Amino acid sequence: MGKYSDDPAWADVTPLPTDEGGPNPLAAIAYSEEYEETMSYLRAAMAANEFSPRVLDLTEDLIDMNPAHYTVWLYRAHCLFAINSDLKEELDWLNETALQHQKNYQIWHHRMLILDKLDSCEGEGEFVERMFEKDAKNYHVWSYRQWLVKRFALWENGELEFTEKLIEKDVRNNSAWNHRWYVINGREGEGVRGITDPRIREREVDFAEVAVAKAPQNQSPWSYLRGIARKGGMPLSSLKDFVSQYASLEQPDEVRSSHALDMMAEILAEEDNGKQQAGAALDMLAQKYDPIRKNYWEYRKGMLGLPSAAA
Amino acid sequence: MPLIKKEDPEDSLDERLQNQARIEELVSDGDDAFEDEDENGASDDSGIPFPGKPSKRQRKMPPWLQQATINLFHDELVTTTSEAQQKVTAECLPLLTEEDTGIFSLNTYGLPHLRRDQHASFLRAQLERLPAQYQVIDASRPWLFYWTMAGLSFLGQDVSSYRDQLIATVSPLQNPGGGFGGGHGQLSHCAGTYATVLALAAVGGLRMVDRKAMWHWLGSVKQSDGGFCMAVGAEEDIRGAYCAMTILTLLNLPLELPPDAPSRKHGLTSFTDKLGEWVGKCQTYEGGIAGAPTNEAHGAYAFCALACLSILDAPAVSIPKYLDVPALVAWLAARQTTPEGGFQGRQEKLVDACYSHWVGGCWDLIQAALPDNSTLGEDGKDIWNRAALIRYLITCCQQPGKKGGMRDKPSTRPDAYHTCYSVAGLSHAQNHYRYNNNNQPSSEGRLTAAFNWTASPPTEAEMREWKVDKEDLVEFVHPVFVLPMGVVEAARREFEQGGF
Numbered sequence: 001m002g003k004y005s006d007d008p009a010w011a012d013v014t015p016l017p018t019d020e021g022g023p024n025p026l027a028a029i030a031y032s033e034e035y036e037e038t039m040s041y042l043r044a045a046m047a048a049n050e051f052s053p054r055v056l057d058l059t060e061d062l063i064d065m066n067p068a069h070y071t072v073w074l075y076r077a078h079c080l081f082a083i084n085s086d087l088k089e090e091l092d093w094l095n096e097t098a099l100q101h102q103k104n105y106q107i108w109h110h111r112m113l114i115l116d117k118l119d120s121c122e123g124e125g126e127f128v129e130r131m132f133e134k135d136a137k138n139y140h141v142w143s144y145r146q147w148l149v150k151r152f153a154l155w156e157n158g159e160l161e162f163t164e165k166l167i168e169k170d171v172r173n174n175s176a177w178n179h180r181w182y183v184i185n186g187r188e189g190e191g192v193r194g195i196t197d198p199r200i201r202e203r204e205v206d207f208a209e210v211a212v213a214k215a216p217q218n219q220s221p222w223s224y225l226r227g228i229a230r231k232g233g234m235p236l237s238s239l240k241d242f243v244s245q246y247a248s249l250e251q252p253d254e255v256r257s258s259h260a261l262d263m264m265a266e267i268l269a270e271e272d273n274g275k276q277q278a279g280a281a282l283d284m285l286a287q288k289y290d291p292i293r294k295n296y297w298e299y300r301k302g303m304l305g306l307p308s309a310a311a
Numbered sequence: 312m313p314l315i316k317k318e319d320p321e322d323s324l325d326e327r328l329q330n331q332a333r334i335e336e337l338v339s340d341g342d343d344a345f346e347d348e349d350e351n352g353a354s355d356d357s358g359i360p361f362p363g364k365p366s367k368r369q370r371k372m373p374p375w376l377q378q379a380t381i382n383l384f385h386d387e388l389v390t391t392t393s394e395a396q397q398k399v400t401a402e403c404l405p406l407l408t409e410e411d412t413g414i415f416s417l418n419t420y421g422l423p424h425l426r427r428d429q430h431a432s433f434l435r436a437q438l439e440r441l442p443a444q445y446q447v448i449d450a451s452r453p454w455l456f457y458w459t460m461a462g463l464s465f466l467g468q469d470v471s472s473y474r475d476q477l478i479a480t481v482s483p484l485q486n487p488g489g490g491f492g493g494g495h496g497q498l499s500h501c502a503g504t505y506a507t508v509l510a511l512a513a514v515g516g517l518r519m520v521d522r523k524a525m526w527h528w529l530g531s532v533k534q535s536d537g538g539f540c541m542a543v544g545a546e547e548d549i550r551g552a553y554c555a556m557t558i559l560t561l562l563n564l565p566l567e568l569p570p571d572a573p574s575r576k577h578g579l580t581s582f583t584d585k586l587g588e589w590v591g592k593c594q595t596y597e598g599g600i601a602g603a604p605t606n607e608a609h610g611a612y613a614f615c616a617l618a619c620l621s622i623l624d625a626p627a628v629s630i631p632k633y634l635d636v637p638a639l640v641a642w643l644a645a646r647q648t649t650p651e652g653g654f655q656g657r658q659e660k661l662v663d664a665c666y667s668h669w670v671g672g673c674w675d676l677i678q679a680a681l682p683d684n685s686t687l688g689e690d691g692k693d694i695w696n697r698a699a700l701i702r703y704l705i706t707c708c709q710q711p712g713k714k715g716g717m718r719d720k721p722s723t724r725p726d727a728y729h730t731c732y733s734v735a736g737l738s739h740a741q742n743h744y745r746y747n748n749n750n751q752p753s754s755e756g757r758l759t760a761a762f763n764w765t766a767s768p769p770t771e772a773e774m775r776e777w778k779v780d781k782e783d784l785v786e787f788v789h790p791v792f793v794l795p796m797g798v799v800e801a802a803r804r805e806f807e808q809g810g811f
Contacts, residue, residue: 017481019495026438026480027455028474029445039449043496069450071497074544109546117355126519136391137660142605172392174658178607182597186605215393217646219658230638257384272677289383291374292652294698296644 002037005062009054016039016047035065046075051082064096073106077113087118095127102134108144121152129162136166137175146182155192159183164207172212177220181227195232204228209242216246216257226263236267243267249277249284258290267302276302328439375649375699376408376608390432390497399661401722403651406706410540413506414711420778423705423783427738430730431466434459436714438473439757450493453484453506454729460513462731464795465738465786474514481507485521489528499528500542505554509794512561512802523811526564529582530572538603548602549593552586553615556622556758557792561755561799583758587623590616591633597658598638610646610656610670611638617676618791622761626746629760630680640677644695646670651707652699663719664708664729667700668793675739675790677740679746697740698777704740705783708733736786741779743767781810 004010017040020028031039038061045055058077062069080090091114098107115121126147131141149159163180166173183195184204195201205228211221213277246260249268255261260282269278279301286297332585374380381404386393415423438461448455457479460470484507485493490499504525509515532540532551539551547552559566559582566581568574579585592604593616600616620629646654646666654666674695708729710716716725717733747763766787767797769779789799 016496020480021482022476022479023494024476024479027441027452027459028480029441029449029452030443030764031441031446033451035446036445039496046496049781057611066446066449068447069497070500070542070545071450071492072541074498077544117338135522137657139602139607146605170390170392172659173387174391174660175607178595179417185596209710215388215390217384217386219596223597223658226598230635231596248353259601287678291380292647292649292699293644294374294494295696296640296694 001179002033004037004041004058011040013041013048016043033053035062038062038065042072042075046071051079052217053085055079056083056085060093067097067101067104068106070106073110077110080114082212085139087114090114092296098127098131102131103140108140109280112144112147115148116151118213120152121148124148125154125157132166136170136173139175140246142175142179144188145179149183150186155187157184167211171214172218172220174220174223176304177224181224185231188286195228201228201232201234205234205239212242212246212257212260219259222259222263235270236263237270239263240267247281249280252284257288258285261281261285261289275306277307279304352542353575356667372408373698375652375696381650395661399720399722400528400650403662403703406721407650407652407702409706415709418778418780418783420775420780422702423709423780424780425783426709426715427466427783429713430709430717430734431463431468431715433710433714433716433725434462434466434727434730450497451503452479452494453491453503453510456481457506457513458508460729461794462727462734464513464798465731465788466735470514474516476520477510477514478516481511482519485519486528487524487691488531489521489524489526498542500545501532501539501551501554502541504528505555505557508558508561509792512792512794512798515801516643516796517562517802517805520562522562522564522806525558525562526811527569527571529559529564530569530574531580533568533572533574535574535577537578537589539585543566549600549612549615549619550602550652551592552590553619555582556586556619560622560758560761561792561802561806562802563809565809566756566758583623587629588621590619594634594639598635598642599657600634601640601716605648607657608642610643610654610666610673613643614669614672614676617673617680621676621679621791623756623757625748625763626676626760628679630677636677636680640681640694643673643677647696647699650796651703652696652702653703653707654744661720662703664704664717664736665719665732667704668732671695671700671736671739672788672790672793675744679744684721700736700740701779704733705739720785734785735788735793738785739790741769741777741784743769744787744790756809762799764790764796765791766796 004015015037018031018036018214039056042058045058047058048118055071056076056079058081059072062072070188079085080087094107094111094114098104098111101107115124128141129143147157160180160183163176163183166176167180184200186293188194192198205225208224208228209222211218225239227238228234243260243263246256247264261284265278265281265285268274268281282297286294290297367442376682409421415426418424436453461472463470484491484493484497484503486492486499486683489500491504492498493503508516508517508520511520511578531543532555534540538547538549540547541551542691566583568582572742593600593602593607593612595601597608599610600613601608602612616634617626617630620626620633623629642731645658648654648655648662651662653662653664655662656666656669674693678694704717708717708719710718710725717730718725719729731805744764744766761797768784769777787796788794789796792799
């Protein structure tokens with residue numbers, strides 16, 4: 001009556017049907033017969049700890065029906081390794097599946113396990129890049145890409161240029177900015193300096209400044225600059241001339257970016273006798289340039305410790 | 312006009328499934344789904360409402376919705392991100408400015424009422440038998456139990472009548488080795504176990520949990536670097552840390568690692584070993600928190616980090632110990648989108664109602680972590696904008712029509728996930744949550760910090776300021792465990808004795 005129950009190759013297995021937990025289960029799913037049957041055979045296989053080619057086929061069937069089934073993925077990986085299956089073949093199959101189920105999460109963890117075992121990442125960079133064509137901010141794909149870079153030491157294999165390309169495509173792609181930060185600073189633990197190296201820092205400041213010029217209200221490069229200052233030991237004040245092109249107290253009606261005004265407030269607050277001016281910049285944010293965050297700007301003003309900060 | 316599409320053409324199940332399936336991982340990437348399915352509609356006749364398009368009515372708008380503010384900062388460069396953002400602003404603005412609220416009944420201040428009964432019946436409907444297309448959520452059914460039980464409770468509904476049915480339903484999900492899988496015969500998973508335990512707590516059914524087996528299983532996912540994997544052999548991320556610590560604390564399991572825990576071989580002895588340090592490593596250069604070290608900062612993970620630390624100790628102790636607080640506060644504040652007023656999950660992404668909880672819920676925790684001498688006075692002056700979040704949820708995220716439910720944004724369909732976290736977000740915005748030092752004497756072997764919270768409703772003046780009617784207030788939501796306060800207290804008492 002079913003694909004498995006009619007198959008002599010499975011005749012030795014007694015399927016374990018779904019236990020619904022009683023006659024009135026909550027949110028019970030009316031499974032298709034095919035899904036119900038396949039799951040029943042998987043349960044039986046798992047209970048017997050069976051790792052075999054037929055179990056691999058079974059997991060493939062299930063993944064086709066429900067790619068978000070983490071148990072099936074984990075069991076499949078286990079099975080592949082247990083029977084020394086051809087991992088290149090697995091990767092080919094995975095490529096198709098990944099393109100069909102772009103947002104699926106388990107695929108990427110599975111892929112990681114396979115590549116790690118294969119100990120090769122040939123063609124992987126291109127594959128991942130194709131995934132970004134549909135959604136350039138996919139969290140799981142970016143996290144996978146970070147793993148690739150680290151596992152296969154791809155730090156200097158065009159990875160920086162790759163982030164540049166994606167940022168060029170969409171300067172507001174914060175995931176690409178985050179990846180850039182990773183590529184530059186991801187080896188601190190191994191003693192490879194990132195933005196603490198003055199030459200790299202200078203290059204990255206330039207890079208972010210050019211990006212700000214393209215779209216001053218895009219927060220990504222501003223955060224990047226702030227990150228450089230915070231982690232790279234660079235005083236924010238060194239950015240003052242740059243920031244004042246976008247926000248300055250002298251031209252209170254010409255502010256081109258709320259992020260610039262925010263940074264200006266921070267720069268001023270660090271100056272001798274600059275706190276009053278910093279307070280004025282925060283007032284501009286609260287009242288005119290970013291009123292939705294009025295409470296936050298007032299909080300920041302309170303932190304300045306200005307004398308009698310009343311109202 | 313997205314809302315005037317009267318009879319929802321038979322809710323396309325596909326879209327709803329997409330919405331549901333993608334959150335199996337606790338984190339919504341709603342923006343992405345939105346970009347895919349957005350083609351039909353919203354904008355052809357309304358045009359782009361800015362810059363300079365005069366508002367039809369001259370209602371007094373809050374500052375962030377005044378034309379002069381909306382007209383600020385429109386960079387000319389068009390990219391995928393800016394196009395998507397512009398569409399969302401266009402679909403939200405008529406609703407936010409009350410030009411398009413005709414189909415809702417309005418409160419004293421001209422904003423729609425909370426459609427409490429419709430949202431409740433929407434959630435109840437999720438518990439009925441589901442058609443075969445729901446197979447794709449077969450590994451995340453425990454979430455449905457949690458979102459419905461929690462969501463209904465936050466709406467003020469009694470869910471205790473589901474107790475026996477829920478216990479029976481989740482029994483086959485509990486594995487002999489401890490923990491719950493997404494379904495019968497599925498491996499135990501931190502997300503499924505978290506969702507099941509919380510759902511059981513909500514109905515008063517925690518007795519059915521095999522606590523000793525649970526303790527062993529949690530020991531098997533604790534990692535030698537301090538974090539937790541989601542399942543044996545699965546990925547390590549910050550959800551694991553929050554879920555595991557929540558389960559451990561609610562059930563009062565021993566903090567000591569079981570003898571068979573693999574991380575013991577690396578010198579760890581307690582579930583809390585290296586945990587705060589691991590969470591600290593997830594803070595990125597942006598100031599926000601990533602799912603795992605070096606990944607991109609994300610609002611849902613910020614909540615997991617803060618809640619996990621708030622389990623370890625008083626927020627004022629544990630949060631500054633492991634995190635750069637000013638950097639995180641700045642990052643969180645920047646997530647409230649203007650002009651929509653809700654929260655986005657990441658920098659330069661779109662507003663999504665689910666972050667009303669993930670980011671909105673961070674404020675209770677982080678405000679409790681700020682030093683006493685900060686500007687946050689006894690009157691509870693906030694550093695975020697409650698009125699803007701309330702307006703977004705009430706005007707943009709309520710599905711019109713008989714079916715109710717709440718949604719990511721106007722162009723998306725409601726689902727249980729967004730309904731639960733929208734209502735939780737509303738509770739963070741409407742109510743006050745306070746951490747009371749030494750309220751709860753720490754008892755031997757149990758982390759008691761998370762039991763020290765109290766809640767209070769808004770004052771009359773606040774309700775006027777935030778444009779909320781009394782009848783639209785929702786229940787208190789525990790800031791760490793995201794359950795009703797009374798449910799958390801009951802769990803604390805139930806397992807006060809500890810032991811097995």
